[in-house]
Amino acid sequence: MLLTLQAAFTLFQITISGAVIDTFNNQEPLIQPYNALDCPIDIPLSCSNKTEVENSCCFEYPSGIFLQAQFWDARPSVGPKDMFTMHGVWPDRCDGSYDQFCRLFSPIKSARAILEQFGENQLLDEMDRVWKNIRGNDDYLWVHEFNKHGTCMNTLKPSCYDQGNYRENQNVVDFYKRSMQLFKTLPTYQWLAQSGIVPSNSKLYTREEIESSLEEHFGHPVFVSCRGNMLQEVWYFYKLHGSIVAGDFVPIDTVRASRCPSKGVRYLPK
Ligand SMILES: *[C@@H]1O[C@H](CO)[C@@H](O)[C@H](O)[C@H]1NC(C)=O
Numbered sequence: 001m002l003l004t005l006q007a008a009f010t011l012f013q014i015t016i017s018g019a020v021i022d023t024f025n026n027q028e029p030l031i032q033p034y035n036a037l038d039c040p041i042d043i044p045l046s047c048s049n050k051t052e053v054e055n056s057c058c059f060e061y062p063s064g065i066f067l068q069a070q071f072w073d074a075r076p077s078v079g080p081k082d083m084f085t086m087h088g089v090w091p092d093r094c095d096g097s098y099d100q101f102c103r104l105f106s107p108i109k110s111a112r113a114i115l116e117q118f119g120e121n122q123l124l125d126e127m128d129r130v131w132k133n134i135r136g137n138d139d140y141l142w143v144h145e146f147n148k149h150g151t152c153m154n155t156l157k158p159s160c161y162d163q164g165n166y167r168e169n170q171n172v173v174d175f176y177k178r179s180m181q182l183f184k185t186l187p188t189y190q191w192l193a194q195s196g197i198v199p200s201n202s203k204l205y206t207r208e209e210i211e212s213s214l215e216e217h218f219g220h221p222v223f224v225s226c227r228g229n230m231l232q233e234v235w236y237f238y239k240l241h242g243s244i245v246a247g248d249f250v251p252i253d254t255v256r257a258s259r260c261p262s263k264g265v266r267y268l269p270k
Helices: 002-016 018-024 111-117 121-130 138-148 170-184 188-194 207-218
Strands: 065-071 085-092 223-227 230-241 248-252
Touching (some): 085 138, 111 121
């Protein structure tokens, strides 16, 4: 199992990370397999342990609930017309409260500069398309997301990486990579459309219609948020099995209750 994981991870790195290409020149992998790959398979799910978990590089604590938040920005309209855009991946504590701007590691100034440095051009192209700031400066939003939320993910600490081979900001790259991977598994627009819920200037939806369509696809109740009566965000909840980099996000029910009106919800076209 360990081998399979390791092989899958290596493959993933070679496919996605331009930085790893350097490894072929000096034979030695530039980025060693992440220590978290050595995590025991029977590590408990985050926020579900009955006893202390020693290796915190394998276990997210104290923030073990994760949300993948997506925007529907119709006024003003931002991003592809048939897609909810990426807001971020946030860690919550097990009781639903949350930490932010943690000091586990240093804040960054430009996500774009770091991703360019690592040769992550494909990832950057994807982020440019779907990780949009309604105020226009996407890098500003990406930086904010890492500094506010990413810094509270303890398995992303530089000390969780193989020190001989850790390249500064690899954890930052991993944060964006894993966030985008998770986002891509959640095609909110298509899920709603399959239930006949499509953007409209005139049609009104009930909150329940929207919630049950998304629950059907995600397998668990999700959180929908509105601005006034306009649908504005969808949040999907997870616990984590293992580390951010190599672990599995396991879907759970929303831990928050929606405050969207129960009837007359607008889902406006972009
Ligand atoms: C779960 O693990 C964390 C980290 O080791 C520990 O601090 C916490 O007390 C554990 N929770 C329970 C209920 O034992």
